[in-house]
Amino acid sequence: MAGGSASGASVTQRALALVAAFDEDHRRLTLTELAERADIPLSTAHRLVAELVAWGALARSGDGAYVVGRRLWDVGLLAPVRAGLVEVASPFLHDLFGATRATVHLAVREGTEALYLDRLRGHSSVPVVSTVGSRLPLHATGVGKVLLAHAPREVQRAVLADLRGVTPYTVTQPGLLSRQLEAVRREDLATTREEMSLGACSLAVPVRRGETVVAALGVVVADLRRDRTRLLSGLQVAARGIGRSFTRP
Known part of the structure; x- marks a missing residue:
């Protein structure tokens, strides 16, 4: 269950369990699925979901399934560090995309995953699985490896202990990934x-x-x-610009 057992939980905990029922693989859920994943009675889920829809945390689609509401995203954007980072980084991401026409990502570490804060891509860009707000494995993505290389030791140990293959080319050998992370820092x-x-x-x-x-x-x-040299140069210029702008009071 995504939300864990809600037995004896408060109303707030049950409402949060319903929101937490959504994840990357479960973007649309019926009322029954919400109740099952949040581990709460269907009647309780029906009442709380109606309140969440009224507030805007959830929305109901034409086929009756529920999706995450826009208001949750609006509230999430108010998180101080991330909101400021996205706002500061936006012009640099647009400049980088304009210069490269490649898919451009901005990500931060969220636990043992990379959380994608922003993404720019065009019609000719390489297809990617990331979306704004999605979370992907640290060990299988470029931005993820950067974040993992600079993560606390306990985070690195947790990731190295559970290296799952996403494609046949995903690095799943702890020793090899450790050497790659050393190279990233260097x-x-x-x-x-x-x-x-x-x-x-x-x-x-x-x-x-x-x-x-x-x-x-x-x-x-x-x-x-x-174009590796050109891409790297563009990335470095943009990253330094974001860092300098983000540091200013």
Whole structure:
């Protein structure tokens, strides 16, 4: 169950369990599915879901299924660090996209996953699985490897202990990934080759606020052997610009 057992839970806990029932693989849920995933009685789910819809936390689609409401996203954007980061980074992401026409990502670490705060892509960009607000494995993405390389040791140990293959090219050997993370810290860049999705390669660099890595900036292309120098230069310029702007009072 996504929300865990709600037995003896308060009304607030049950409402939050209903919201937590949604995830990357469950974007649309019926009332019965919501109740099952939140582990609360159907009658209780019916009442709470109606209140969540009225507030805007959930919305009901034409076929009767429920989806996450726009108001939750609006509230989430008010989180101080992320809201400021997205706002500051936006012009730099647009400049980078204009110069490369590659899919551009801005991500931060959320536990043991990469949370995508922003994404720009065009009709000719390489297809990717990421969306704004999605969470992807740290070990299988370029931005994720940057964030993992600078994560606390306990986070690195947790990820290294559970390396799941996403494609045949995903790095699932702890020793190899550890060496890659050392290289990321040494070279200030990370690369992937079809590790998250076939036909997509990525190049990513850290975004620093002072000495602290607060985010990762990456591009996704079909082949890193072409224009790697130009892509890396564009990424580094954009990452430094974001970091300087984000540091200003």
